[in-house]
Amino acid sequence: xxxxxxxxxxxxxxxxxxxxxxxxxxxxxxxxxxxxxxxxxxxxxxxxxxxxxxxxxxxxxxxxxxxxxxxxxxxxxxxxxxxxxxxxxxxxxxxxxxxxxxxxxxxxxxxxxxxxxxxxxxxxxxxxxxxxxxxxxxxxxxxxxxxxxxxxxxxxxxxxxxxxxxxxxxxxxxxxxxxxxxxxxxxxxxxxxxxxxxxxxxxxxxxxxxxxxxxxxxxxxxxxxxxxxxxxxxxxxxxxxxxxxxxxxxxxxxxxxxxxxxxxxxxxxxxxxxxxxxxxxxxxxxxxxxxxxxxxxxxxxxxxxxxxxxxxxxxxxxxxxxxxxxxxxxxxxxxxxxxxxxxxxxxxxxxxxxxxxxxxxxxxxxxxxxxxxxxxxxxxxxxxxxxxxxxxxxxxxxxxxxxxxxxxxxxxxxxxxxxxxxxxxxxxxxxxx
Amino acid sequence: xxxxxxxxxxxxxxxxxxxxxxxxxxxxxxxxxxxxxxxxxxxxxxxxxxxxxxxxxxxxxxxxxxxxxxxxxxxxxxxxxxxxxxxxxxxxxxxxxxxxxxxxxxxxxxxxxxxxxxxxxxxxxxxxxxxxxxxxxxxxxxxxxxxxxxxxxxxxxxxxxxxxxxxxxxxxxxxxxxxxxxxxxxxxxxxxxxxxxxxxxxxxxxxxxxxxxxxxxxxxxxxxxxxxxxxxxxxxxxxxxxxxxxxxxxxxxxxxxxxxxxxxxxxxxxxxxxxxxxxxxxxxxxxxxxxxxxxxxxxxxxxxxxxxxxxxxxxxxxxxxxxxxxxxxxxxxxxxxxxxxxxxxxxxxxxxxxxxxxxxxxxxxxxxxxxxxxxxxxxxxxxxxxxxxxxxxxxxxxxxxxxxxxxxxxxxxxxxxxxxxxxxxxxxxxxxx
Numbered sequence: 001x002x003x004x005x006x007x008x009x010x011x012x013x014x015x016x017x018x019x020x021x022x023x024x025x026x027x028x029x030x031x032x033x034x035x036x037x038x039x040x041x042x043x044x045x046x047x048x049x050x051x052x053x054x055x056x057x058x059x060x061x062x063x064x065x066x067x068x069x070x071x072x073x074x075x076x077x078x079x080x081x082x083x084x085x086x087x088x089x090x091x092x093x094x095x096x097x098x099x100x101x102x103x104x105x106x107x108x109x110x111x112x113x114x115x116x117x118x119x120x121x122x123x124x125x126x127x128x129x130x131x132x133x134x135x136x137x138x139x140x141x142x143x144x145x146x147x148x149x150x151x152x153x154x155x156x157x158x159x160x161x162x163x164x165x166x167x168x169x170x171x172x173x174x175x176x177x178x179x180x181x182x183x184x185x186x187x188x189x190x191x192x193x194x195x196x197x198x199x200x201x202x203x204x205x206x207x208x209x210x211x212x213x214x215x216x217x218x219x220x221x222x223x224x225x226x227x228x229x230x231x232x233x234x235x236x237x238x239x240x241x242x243x244x245x246x247x248x249x250x251x252x253x254x255x256x257x258x259x260x261x262x263x264x265x266x267x268x269x270x271x272x273x274x275x276x277x278x279x280x281x282x283x284x285x286x287x288x289x290x291x292x293x294x295x296x297x298x299x300x301x302x303x304x305x306x307x308x309x310x311x312x313x314x315x316x317x318x319x320x321x322x323x324x325x326x327x328x329x330x331x332x333x334x335x336x337x338x339x340x341x342x343x344x345x346x347x348x349x350x351x352x353x354x355x356x357x358x359x360x361x362x363x364x365x366x367x368x369x370x371x372x373x374x375x376x377x378x379x380x381x382x383x384x385x386x387x388x389x390x391x392x393x394x395x396x397x398x399x400x401x402x403x404x405x406x407x408x409x410x411x412x413x414x415x416x417x418x419x420x421x422x423x424x425x426x427x428x429x430x431x432x433x
Numbered sequence: 434x435x436x437x438x439x440x441x442x443x444x445x446x447x448x449x450x451x452x453x454x455x456x457x458x459x460x461x462x463x464x465x466x467x468x469x470x471x472x473x474x475x476x477x478x479x480x481x482x483x484x485x486x487x488x489x490x491x492x493x494x495x496x497x498x499x500x501x502x503x504x505x506x507x508x509x510x511x512x513x514x515x516x517x518x519x520x521x522x523x524x525x526x527x528x529x530x531x532x533x534x535x536x537x538x539x540x541x542x543x544x545x546x547x548x549x550x551x552x553x554x555x556x557x558x559x560x561x562x563x564x565x566x567x568x569x570x571x572x573x574x575x576x577x578x579x580x581x582x583x584x585x586x587x588x589x590x591x592x593x594x595x596x597x598x599x600x601x602x603x604x605x606x607x608x609x610x611x612x613x614x615x616x617x618x619x620x621x622x623x624x625x626x627x628x629x630x631x632x633x634x635x636x637x638x639x640x641x642x643x644x645x646x647x648x649x650x651x652x653x654x655x656x657x658x659x660x661x662x663x664x665x666x667x668x669x670x671x672x673x674x675x676x677x678x679x680x681x682x683x684x685x686x687x688x689x690x691x692x693x694x695x696x697x698x699x700x701x702x703x704x705x706x707x708x709x710x711x712x713x714x715x716x717x718x719x720x721x722x723x724x725x726x727x728x729x730x731x732x733x734x735x736x737x738x739x740x741x742x743x744x745x746x747x748x749x750x751x752x753x754x755x756x757x758x759x760x761x762x763x764x765x766x767x768x769x770x771x772x773x774x775x776x777x778x779x780x781x782x783x784x785x786x787x788x789x790x791x792x793x794x795x796x797x798x799x800x801x802x803x804x805x806x807x808x809x810x811x812x813x814x815x816x817x818x819x820x821x822x823x824x825x826x827x828x829x830x831x832x833x834x835x836x837x838x839x840x841x842x843x844x845x846x847x848x849x850x851x852x853x854x855x856x857x858x859x860x861x862x863x864x865x866x
Contacts, residue, residue, distance in 0.1 A: 007584060007633065022665050024630075024827045042633025042664065043584065071827035099798070099828040121627035121819045122826065130632055137587040144577065151440060151476065154570040158857040159592075159640050160605075160655055162865050172593075172607045174617070177646070177861045184607070184617075191554075191857060197457075198557035199566065200440065200475025206640060207592050213610070222593055231475065232455050365532070386554045386866035393555065394457045394504035395532040424591040424624060428610045432595050433819035 008044035011088045014078045021046065021090070022073045022098070024125070025066045027108070035063045037095070039074060045127065047081075048074050048090040055093060063095045068107070069125065071098035113419075120424055121433050131260035132420055135253060136409045140205075142252040143226050143403075146245055147203045152228060155195035155202035157188030162383065170212045172221075184209035187402060190332070190387050192229035193363060196398050197390055203228040213428055217417040218305065218355060220406055222426040229400035235334075235344045235362040238399035239320050242348055242358050243276050245403075246318055250274045253412055266414040270316060270351055278348070279315050282323045286311050300325045303347075305355055312349040318357075322346040331373040333361040346401070354411035360401025367391040441477035444521045447511040454479065454523070455506045455531070457558070458499045460541070468496040470528070472507060478560065480514075481507050481523040488526060496528045501540070502558065504531035546852075553857055554866055564693035565853055568686060569842045573638075575685040576659050576836075579678055580636045585661060588628035588635035590621030595816065603645045605654075617642035620835060623765070623820050625662035626796060629831050630823055636661040646861055650850040651738065651788060653839055655859040662833035668767075668777040668795040671832035672753050675781055675791050676709050678836075679751055683707045686845055699847040703749060703784055711781070712748050715756045719744050733758045736780075738788055745782040751790075755779040764806040766794040779834070787844035793834025800824040 006019045023041030030036070033052040038045055050063040066072060076092040105119055106126070116123045123129055147154075160174070160182040176182035188204035195202035204227045211221060228241065254261060254268050261268060281289075290297040293310055297303075303311070303321075312319055323336055326343040333343040348358035364370045370391055374381050381388075409421035419425040424433065439452045456474030463469070466485040471478055483496040499505060509525040538552055539559070549556045556562055580587075593607070593615040609615035621637035628635035637660040644654060661674065687694060687701050694701060714722075723730040726743055730736075736744070736754075745752055756769055759776040766776040781791035797803045803824055807814050814821075842854035852858040857866065 009584070022829070023633075042586075042629075042631060069827040071829045099824075101826040104826050119819075119822075121624075121822060124627060124631035133588065133628075133632065134586055136589075140587060141577070141581060144574070148574060151442070153475075153567055154573060155566065155856055156569075156640075156657065158655060158859055158864075160642075160859050160864055172609075172615075174605045174607045176605075176864050177644075179862070179864055182605075182864050194554035194557060195566075195856060196475075198475060199563055200456075207589075209593075211610075222591060224589065386552075389552075389554060391532075393534040393537050394502040396455070396504045423588055423628060426591055426593050429612070431591075431593055431609050431612055431615050 008039070008041050008046045008086060008088075010043075011046070011078050011086070015080055015088070016078065018075065018077055018093070019090075020073060020075045023071070025068055025070045025072065025101075026127075027068070028066060030064075035060070037063060037066065037072075037074070037092070039072075039090075040125065042130070044086050046086060046088060046090055047084050048076060048092045048095075050092045050095060054091070055095070059092075059095050062097055063092070066095075066097065067101050068104040069101040069122075071101075072096060073098060117419070117425075117430060118433070124423065127263055129420065131263045132409070132413050132415070133423065134260050135257045135264075135413055136405075136421060138253050138257045139249060139409055139412060140405070142249045143245075143405075144205065145252075146248050147201075147228060150201070152201045152203045153195070153199045155188075155192055155199065155204055155229075156206060157185065157191035157195075157204050159185050159207065161185050170210050172209050172211045186210055187225065188227050189229065189400060189402065192227055192400060193387070193390055193398065196229040196231045196400070197394070197396065201228070201230045215428055216305070217419075218407065218410075220418055220422065220425055220427060223422070224405040225402050226405065227400060227402040229398065231396050231398045233362075233399040234397055235322065235346065235399060238360050238362060238401060239280060239322065239346055242320070242346070242360060242401050243278050243318075246278075246348070246358070247274055247276050249408070250412060261413070264413055266412075271412065273317055278318045278320055280320045280322060283321055283325065283342075284323070286321045289314050300327065302328050308349050308355045309353045312351050312353070312355075316351055318351060319349050320346050321349065329361070331377040331379060332363050332370070334364045335369075348401075350407070350411045352411065352414070354407060356404075357407050357411065358401050358403045360399065362397065362399040365391060365395045365397055367395065441472070441474050441479045441519065441521075443476075444479070444511050444519070448513055448521070449511065451508065451510055451526070452523075453506060453508045456504070458501055458503045458505065458534075459560075460501070461499065463497075468493070470496060470499060470505075470507070470525070472505075472523075473558065473560075475563070477519050479519060479521060479523055480517050481509060481525045481528075483525045483528060487524070488528070492525075492528050495530055496525070499528075499530065500534050501537040502534040502555075504534075505529060506531060550852070550858075550863060551866070557856065560696055562853065564696040565842070565846050565848070566856065567693050568690045568697075568846055569838075569854060571686050571690045572682060572842055572845060573657075573838070575682045576678075576838075577638065578685075579681050580634075580659075580661060583634070585634045585636045586628070586632045588621075588625055588632065588637055588662075589639060590618065590624035590628075590637050592618050592640065594618050603643050605642050605644045619643055620658065621660050622662065622833060622835065625660050625833060626820070626823055626831065629662040629664045629833070630827070630829065634661070634663045648861055649738070650852075651840060651843075653851055653855065653858055653860060656855070657838040658835050659838065660833060660835040662831065664829050664831045666795075666832040667830055668755065668779065668832060671793050671795060671834060672713060672755065672779055675753070675779070675793060675834050676711050676751075679711075679781070679791070680707055680709050682841070683845060694846070697846055699845075704845065706750055711751045711753055713753045713755060716754055716758065716775075717756070719754045722747050733760065735761050741782050741788040742786040745784050745786070745788075749784055751784060752782050753779050754782065762794070764810040764812060765796050765803070767797045768802075781834075783840070783844045785844065785847070787840060789837075790840050790844065791834050791836045793832065795830065795832040798824060798828045798830055800828065
């Protein structure tokens with residue numbers, strides 16, 4: 001029987017002891033009578049030293065024969081070694097091949113991105129990709145912990161939906177038995193509103209989909225969103241929560257996954273500054289900043305990626321842009337009582353050019369106004385009757401926001417392209433492997 | 434500005450103090466000069482006592498006028514009251530209507546299930562449905578904590594996949610730009626195997642889909658699965674983990690959500706017995722049990738729901754049935770070295786008639802044998818080349834299992850039908866609201 005083995009990340013418990021580890025050959029160096037095997041076991045890397053004088057000829061030959069990504073078992077004495085990656089080394093007394101690896105396709109030389117994406121199932125074994133996935137996991141855990149510790153109930157909205165949250169042009173469609181078409185969700189928000197009115201404070205966390213023909217470094221067709229929704233929260237409460245949330249997630253992750261961020265050579269200076277309060281400016285003030293920088297921007301337009309970068313560079317911290325021209329925003333947003341042309345929405349722009357990571361708003365809670373908006377947006381009211389019920393029976397002020405997980409992973413990891421933030425990214429030109 | 438309010442679940446911190454709460458009217462009683470308002474705020478229920486002598490006439494009239502599910506704000510003194518649900522009462526000094534509720538459709542009388550499902554967005558407000566959703570949340574948290582605390586990395590597999598895990602007849606299909614069709618995932622397992630060989634131990638946790646025409650109380654078309662996958666685990670290790678996992682989840686949830694389980698009137702006697710070790714029997718032994726009970730069962734068939742109930746009733750504990758006739762199981766399962774007609778798979782059957790909650794196996798790690806199986810199952814080998822790569826480059830013994838979340842929620846909550854285990858269930862005859 002194969003027993004669960006010791007792992008590299010736990011070696012500090014085994015200093016001076018003999019231990020058996022299992023994994024794959026990450027790399028290898030030779031120096032006459034000694035082989036340096038770099039073992040990879042998914043939790044870290046470990047240099048295993050095989051001295052010709054310490055092992056049988058057969059074992060030395062096995063060590064010599066291992067190719068990149070061959071799987072093997074190694075037994076030896078754990079030594080502290082400050083200069084080694086991870087701080088430990090293994091003095092090997094035995095090496096056993098588990099299975100060979102002939103002509104592993106990803107050699108240490110440079111490969112083009114399409115080649116790496118075609119071999120994504122193997123590329124994930126690299127130090128860099130593994131570090132990103134461990135950071136992604138820690139980000140998700142921090143997000144869930146944040147809401148769990150603050151009295152939110154997780155609320156999983158449906159993925160297959162009968163209607164679109166914001167228009168139907170960018171939806172994946174599928175046949176649904178005898179009921180016609182169903183669409184893959186773009187957002188769990190409308191359902192989360194039903195959840196908030198039942199449970200007070202809820203959050204969704206799941207995959208969402210956009211069949212958008214955007215071929216940019218910020219777009220995936222399948223991406224994960226976290227969407228809190230709170231009864232009795234107004235826009236200011238919503239911004240307070242978004243701010244506390246981002247600070248918590250980023251400070252937790254940069255502390256707890258420091259070694260992975262070091263492996264990515266991520267300079268965390270600006271991330272360390274992600275602390276409350278964040279600047280809060282109106283859309284109008286943001287437009288003023290653009291005009292001061294000489295950008296030819298028309299009041300009433302949405303910001304493009306370049307505009308977002310200019311605005312956030314002005315602050316070097318996440319910046320919250322609130323009170324938008326209503327026509328730029330979705331039908332469900334409440335209007336500002338001081339100026340009905342403005343929607344009570346907020347976008348949070350990340351620094352370092354990562355753009356919008358959060359979009360939120362106070363929701364329209366007045367039945368008549370909401371029906372009016374649905375008509376203005378030419379949406380079929382019959383699909384929204386259940387949503388209107390939330391305003392018919394004990395309507396309350398409520399707010400929420402959505403955060404795009406992969407953009408946040410890219411930001412925290414300092415990645416150029418969103419495709420490395422998820423195990424198997426889906427883009428308009430790729431749905432394999 | 435609407436400030437986040439106090440919540441019913443935190444009232445023990447406010448005994449003898451004045452507090453303002455916000456929520457909805459769950460129910461109301463009258464007794465001459467006193468109104469008993471049952472406030473619901475998503476975290477619990479609270480009886481608010483409005484004495485005519487203690488409040489202005491206007492406030493008393495407001496209290497009198499509140500209809501079921503009207504939203505309101507109430508201020509008063511928190512008193513301990515052992516006989517009250519939750520253990521507290523409020524001596525109201527002020528009541529303010531937020532928004533009315535006219536003819537709330539779900540009255541305290543009985544409604545048919547289709548009516549309730551059509552009003553699922555409101556039905557969620559009932560004490561029973563809210564309790565189920567809070568238990569669901571706690572189950573998910575326990576599952577994630579279990580893996581997070583044991584060195585697993587979360588690995589989100591793609592939802593849109595180019596091929597099917599187990600045949601193509603029960604798949605939802607969608608057009609994917611110029612790349613032809615994509616299918617909604619039925620399982621993240623094959624991808625998780627790539628993850629395990631990169632990161633050692635991983636788990637997936639996400640929605641999965643089956644376009645199966647099964648109209649039973651155990652089937653949803655959209656349901657959540659958790660799927661751990663571990664390098665260097667054989668079938669025995671896999672069963673050890675499944676056993677530890679189920680014990681942890683169930684013991685945690687019945688302790689931490691006792692009051693919700695009490696609201697559901699769930700008898701937890703058998704759940705308390707879900708402790709290691711679980712009985713482990715072979716498929717052959719399970720068939721013997723059926724034959725002893727007089728069931729006309731043919732060796733080589735899969736168990737039906739009735740068979741599963743008979744087998745699990747024999748033990749009153751989850752039972753692990755392992756070593757199945759290979760032809761009943763999926764192509765990727767490793768064969769028993771002592772009998773190549775048997776697949777190293779395991780099904781875990783829950784007691785009390787809840788059937789299979791876990792299916793797992795040791796995976797075939799031999800390249801040639803795996804190619805043979807793919808051919809035997811008439812699967813297109815070209816779609817599985819990436820999966821075969823996992824056997825070409827450092828193959829290792831590995832195992833995993835999948836647990837169906839909603840069946841587990843139904844089991845723990847003691848529900849007759851799986852439709853109440855998720856906010857908006859999807860079944861062959863329903864994809865609304």
